[in-house]
Amino acid sequence: MTDGQRIPVVIDCDTGVDDALALLFAVRHPALDVRAITCVAGNTDVDGVVRNTLTVLEQAGAPGIPVARGAERPLIESVRTARHVHGHDGMGDLGLPAPTRTAVDVDAVTLLRREILASPRPVTLIPTAPLTNIALLLRTHPEVVRNIERIVFMGGAAAAGNATPVAEFNVWHDPEAAAILLTAGVPITMYGLDVFTRVVVPTADVRRLRASAEPGARLAGELLAHRPAHPGSRPDDPEETAGGLGDAGAVCAVVDPEGLTTHRLPVEVSLAPGPTRGMTIVDRRPRPGESELHEGTREQPLVDVGLDVDVERYVKLYLATVESG
Numbered sequence: 578m579t580d581g582q583r584i585p586v587v588i589d590c591d592t593g594v595d596d597a598l599a600l601l602f603a604v605r606h607p608a609l610d611v612r613a614i615t616c617v618a619g620n621t622d623v624d625g626v627v628r629n630t631l632t633v634l635e636q637a638g639a640p641g642i643p644v645a646r647g648a649e650r651p652l653i654e655s656v657r658t659a660r661h662v663h664g665h666d667g668m669g670d671l672g673l674p675a676p677t678r679t680a681v682d683v684d685a686v687t688l689l690r691r692e693i694l695a696s697p698r699p700v701t702l703i704p705t706a707p708l709t710n711i712a713l714l715l716r717t718h719p720e721v722v723r724n725i726e727r728i729v730f731m732g733g734a735a736a737a738g739n740a741t742p743v744a745e746f747n748v749w750h751d752p753e754a755a756a757i758l759l760t761a762g763v764p765i766t767m768y769g770l771d772v773f774t775r776v777v778v779p780t781a782d783v784r785r786l787r788a789s790a791e792p793g794a795r796l797a798g799e800l801l802a803h804r805p806a807h808p809g810s811r812p813d814d815p816e817e818t819a820g821g822l823g824d825a826g827a828v829c830a831v832v833d834p835e836g837l838t839t840h841r842l843p844v845e846v847s848l849a850p851g852p853t854r855g856m857t858i859v860d861r862r863p864r865p866g867e868s869e870l871h872e873g874t875r876e877q878p879l880v881d882v883g884l885d886v887d888v889e890r891y892v893k894l895y896l897a898t899v900e901s902g
Contacts, residue, residue, distance in 0.1 A: 583610040585696045586831060587689060589647070591619025591706035591747075592629035594800050595823025597668060598895075599705050600630065601797050603828050604639040606898045612700065613692040614644045615685035618656050619707045619750055623649040626706075629668050631676035637793040638902060643692070644678070647685025648709040651751035668800075685710045690718045699726035701831055704758070705824035707747050708732065712754035715761055727764045731827040733844070733857030734770035735882055741855065745770050748846060749855030756846040759878040766839060768827035769857065772886040776822040776829075782896055783820050793902045822895055829891045830883070836894070838885035843877035 586609050590596040603611050614634075616626040627646050634642060650656045681688060689710065693700045702725055704711050711728075714721060732747035732755060740749035748755040759765065778801050786798025801820025822829070830837045840861075847856040859882055 582698065584608055584701055584831065585610045585612050585698050586701045586703055587611075587613045587615070587692055588828075589615045589617060589685070589689070589702070589704040589706055589708075589710050590626070590630065590824075591617050591621070592626050592633060592668070593620030594668060594803050595821070595825060596620065596705050597629065597633045598797060598800050598822060598825040599703075599828045600633045601637050601793055602825050602895055602898050603703075604634065604637050604642070605793070605902050606828075606832055608832050609828075611639075611642050612696060613688050614642055615647050615689055615710050616644065616680075617647040617685065617706050617710045618649050618651075619747065622656065623647065627680050628676065631678040631680065632668070632673050633796070635676045635678055636673070636796045641678075643681045643688060645681050645683055645685040645688040648713065651707060651709050652712060652753045654751060657750060673796075686714050686717055689714045690721055693721045693724050696724060699724050701726050702728045703828060703831060704728070704730040704732070705747075705827055706731075707750035708754035708758045709751045712751070712757035715757055722761060722763050725761070725763045727766065728758065728761060729766040729768060729827055729831050730758065731768045731773065731824045733767050733859075733882075735857070735859040735861065735884060736771055738856065739770060741852065743853055744847075744855030745857065748857055752846050752848050752855045755855075755857070756848060759844060759846065759880065764881070765878070766830065766837075766881040766883065767844065767857070768830055768837070768883045772837065772883040773823060773826060774821060775886055776826045776888050776891050778820050778822060778892055778895070780819045782892070786896075786899070789900070791900075791902055794900050797899045822891065825895060826886065826891055829894050833890065833894055836887040836890040837883050839881040839883050841879050842882050844880040844882065845877050
């Protein structure tokens with residue numbers, strides 16, 4: 578917001594726990610103009626995602642942002658949810674009241690096209706979910722790229738995966754859609770697992786949020802408490818209440834890109850069946866190898882890959898924002 582104008586953003590999500598944390602931040606940060614939110618199957622089924630998204634907006638006291646239902650399954654794969662991480666309802670089974678808000682009466686792709694093209698300034702698109710809606714948008718309405726400033730997506734990994742040893746969940750859930758995203762022809766930032774897992778809110782801050790009288794801040798605390806910082810920790814362990822920001826870090830990177838260290842690198846998605854399917858292959862070599870020397874080089878999209886993050890900076894940014902409500 579260096580020119581004093583808010584950044585127009587559209588968020589595509591599969592609201593589970595950390596997507597909810599991202600939404601709470603996005604609707605409260607003064608630099609962001611959230612023009613629309615679209616929903617896709619991922620952490621839970623798409624109807625659950627719509628419900629959870631509307632619930633978060635209501636708890637946050639957000640303005641009337643249009644929310645649309647999107648794809649209920651990947652382009653090719655079957656639905657494979659992450660309820661074991663996010664709870665049966667996708668929101669940590671916190672028992673939140675049903676929302677009174679409703680989704681708009683158009684599908685996600687229609688809403689994405691409408692809001693992107695209608696924006697007076699180029700839009701930053703922030704997918705924090707499997708990329709099915711975005712792939713359908715790019716293939717159905719390629720004209721939208723003329724009004725997209727950048728895509729900052731949470732997905733992929735340069736090192737280890739989580740859905741498989743080498744594949745991150747969002748890309749693994751719909752690899753073909755991720756491959757389409759990488760060829761969008763606009764600048765792309767990959768906020769992957771290499772930085773995703775590192776931004777952790779300390780225990781004392783989580784406890785303060787949970788004790789807040791303000792519904793949005795309190796919800797952020799409950800969600801963070803459901804995301805223990807250490808793998809294998811139980812969400813209800815009173816000694817383990819530090820919580821990872823997860824997807825919310827990608828939205829922090831839109832507001833404060835200086836907090837994220839990126840390298841522009843070739844990236845492709847492994848689409849072959851087998852143990853590498855869904856892997857984001859990030860070429861970090863300083864020079865071509867024997868494969869290129871013998872077989873010729875292949876054109877691969879260049880992506881700004883997040884490889885380091887200023888953890889304290891993003892934690893402070895997140896807390897200051899969600900507690901401003």
